[in-house]
Amino acid sequence: MERLEVRELVYFTAVAEELHFGRAAARLGMAQPPLSRAIRQLERRLGVALLERGSRRVALTEAGAVLLRESRTVLDAASAAARRTRRAGRADPRLVLVIKPGGDGGLLPAILDAYQAEPGALPVELVCSFGEREILLREGRADAALLHRPHHDLTGLDTQDLLTETQLLVMPSSHRLAGRTRVCLNDLAEEPLPRWPGASEGGSPGPEVHDLGQLLHLIALRRMVAVLPSSIRGQLRDDLVAVPVDDAEPTTLVLAWPERATSPALAAFVRAAAAVAGKATGHGG
Amino acid sequence: MERLEVRELVYFTAVAEELHFGRAAARLGMAQPPLSRAIRQLERRLGVALLERGSRRVALTEAGAVLLRESRTVLDAASAAARRTRRAGRADPRLVLVIKPGGDGGLLPAILDAYQAEPGALPVELVCSFGEREILLREGRADAALLHRPHHDLTGLDTQDLLTETQLLVMPSSHRLAGRTRVCLNDLAEEPLPRWPGASEGGSPGPEVHDLGQLLHLIALRRMVAVLPSSIRGQLRDDLVAVPVDDAEPTTLVLAWPERATSPALAAFVRAAAAVAGKATGHGG
């Protein structure tokens, strides 16, 4: 069985993305001929044509498209492997948890307390990040993350549900909907909604938002409104009001971590979080 | 950013599994010194100790254990990439579906018919296999599989639920429990259950079973009994009887495929299967 090398996949990915050997070679910091040769060699070893070379343009074959996608997962896995190994080897072991400030549903202090009570608990390093938090997990930069379903893509991650919440429309008290006791999504058709960093373009207009304070400030300034989990209630400024959105899908706060993770520290953390969440819902929250 | 090479991961995996440089080198078909050097080099580039070398034994460090696990996922991804690319490049495009004979809940013919009615449907190649069917998906040998939850490990796979069934105890008509109208798991404590190929050792005694006919034959011979989904009813020999197991968890037949698969042919197949399953449950099955 011929073995695929990482170097070849990097080369192929560059060519497949640029669809141009010259530019790809430049991007890789090498000359064009060895790149051409490497790709040809890869095709020979796989016994499959990956690129259609017209004299003026290069196109992916069906197999090439498959390999491009597969290559990305292999390369992602490889760099995640390096990062996770390096982190595991650090002298100061710690658990890196990535959160969105204000996005913890109020459970985080209790979870941290419960975790510290576990035997062999490590110090927890909190990383605050907006958009694309799940990518930090996939890249091996973090051990676990607090995410929201269905908002985030959870494929490739294991999860533990923590808290399911209805959603509220948050707006300035002077807003046309502020008097309502409930709204539905149709009422928001024309409203400017926040654009989270990394979200797909064009979906929602309005300025890009990077943290919760900024978001609430912009809402108070009547630049936008937002639909947020109901645990946001405790953090609202008094010039804002929130009313339930009847037909907005409930959002679930989940603790997520990379599949097949085995660290006992992470397992203990998941246990602690599950216990806290179970207690919270058990009490009727 | 230093890049991890597949060759290095293969080497490291061998050493980490053997915990012995000489044996690992033999397994790799190379001499020991270059292997030692490669591992040292890997450690230098990662800046992390992976192995503790006692003069008489080699042990994994914490970071080494992490890298061993990560390496396996990278190497699996790499060989799956090669296989999927090769399959995508074949001149005769087809969809490879892996099933367990008798394990399709009777839905398969309807699904295949519905799929062939889709535009651009490919020929479907059926592969029959017992134990570890999901591994064929992860290895890139198949496009989709019919699996049972919670029996199979579905991490890393996307799924579509098809059919949820209660489970039956299947036994010879002369069995001591054959007169019962229902049983529970406690009744089976001493019974020999089949050992599926690849299943963990020691859990269930009894001979290893490779296909459904063999299994039913062994049951008729009083060598064992088995707990199977209720759709097995239609395929029982008349010297066997089946009664419901009250406290056996219901089993769900799912269609599974590799995460992030993009083939339109696969998408059409999933659509067809979902439609058939919806119709079946809609009719009250």
Next chain:
DNA sequence: TCTTTCCATACCCGCACGGTATCGCTGCCT
């Protein structure tokens, strides 16, 4: 202390990867 075991070091060699120069094809412009 002598032996055995096993990883590390020293040294050498061949090849495969990368660079430079050039060819050849093809579409485009005049």
Next chain:
DNA sequence: AGGCAGCGATACCGTGCGGGTATGGAAAGA
């Protein structure tokens, strides 16, 4: 139509690195 420009393929060359052999050195057992 002919010349040109863009771009990938081919030819050829040098060198760095991966792999082999021989040997060292530390530790455990007899």
